[in-house]
Amino acid sequence: MRFLIIIPAHNEENNLSFTLDSLRLQSFKDFKVVVVNDGSTDGTAEIIKKYIDNDSRFETINLQKSAHQPGSKVVNAFKNGLDTQNIDEFEIICKFDADVILPENYLETVENSFKNNPQYGLIGGLLYVERDGNWVYEGNSNKHHVRGPMKAYRKESFSQMGSLRETLGWDNIDSILLENLGWKEIVIPELHVKLIKVKGADYTIKPADYYGRYFYFLGLKRFLAYIASAKEAMKIKSVSFLFEIMRSYENCRSQKLELKISKSEQKIINNQRWNMLKKKWLKR
Known part of the structure; x- marks a missing residue:
């Protein structure tokens, strides 16, 4: 090969x-x-x-x-x-x-x-x-x-x-x-x-803005995006970080930034996230 x-x-x-x-x-x-x-x-x-x-x-x-x-x-x-x-x-x-x-x-x-x-x-x-x-x-x-x-x-x-x-x-x-x-x-x-080089070291984007944009461009619906935001905020035990991520996500939504995935692909991604949520948190 x-x-x-x-x-x-x-x-x-x-x-x-x-x-x-x-x-x-x-x-x-x-x-x-x-x-x-x-x-x-x-x-x-x-x-x-x-x-x-x-x-x-x-x-x-x-x-x-x-x-x-x-x-x-x-x-x-x-x-x-x-x-x-x-x-x-x-x-x-x-x-x-x-x-x-x-x-x-x-x-x-x-x-x-x-x-x-x-x-x-x-x-x-x-x-x-x-x-x-x-x-x-x-x-x-x-x-x-x-x-x-x-x-x-x-x-x-x-x-x-x-x-x-x-x-x-x-x-x-x-x-x-x-x-x-x-x-x-x-x-x-x-x-x-x-x-060799730590990823993200040369990005100017702030961590909270990064996560908000990441969850948006991943195609996550609002509820799943908020759950993912809470998970990141819990890692550093910061409520303000949670709201900063959510604000970044909502800014992307309000601007209606173009997604590079189709509607069907967005549905696939959200379904996968739901299944992960059920498996890890709801024990189903």
Whole structure:
């Protein structure tokens, strides 16, 4: 099974070489990498050139800088890279970040899992971050969800899903849509992926505004959005944080901001959230 790996990169001169080196050293060799240089103003382009000059498996495209919004920016860059390729030449489509280090057996393990399990639609490892000189599990999500920096899709599942949604929350929307289509999302815990840069560190959006917008663009109805807001507020034991998230969500509703999901997809997502609520809170 051949891999197509798309890597969006904006001002990643300090990180990108680690990611590309970890790909170059993979035990599985049948892949193609497209690095999408999204308007970088540092030495990212020079880093990319070193690889494409010495390895025919590496390519690049250059974009003008897009708006730095969580979710939509990275998916826009990913799609621009994808549009330059004939996906019929590949069996696995990956969206990787430009600041991860993959273990040498990453692609080999993912390929074997797809090959041996035809129901698998999305596969990834676990993210680890450096703290006090040690690499520890990131812990920002449950261990059954493949995080955005290291997504590997079976081409059939990716096509049935209709590609990625150019919006905040895209890396949860894909999981829900794939599950609804009958595909399985699989995390392989022994695959430890090192995350060099803490996600969100360069966003200017405030946490409460982020969550409010996230719940809106995920397509959550008001009641479910408020429950999700309360859950986040409980984590830091702040009533004011709850109301700030709700205010952000309501601002999005009042502005009638465009959703990147269809009405039917919105219904799927809300039904999934309801089922989770019944299972976890109502014990049904």
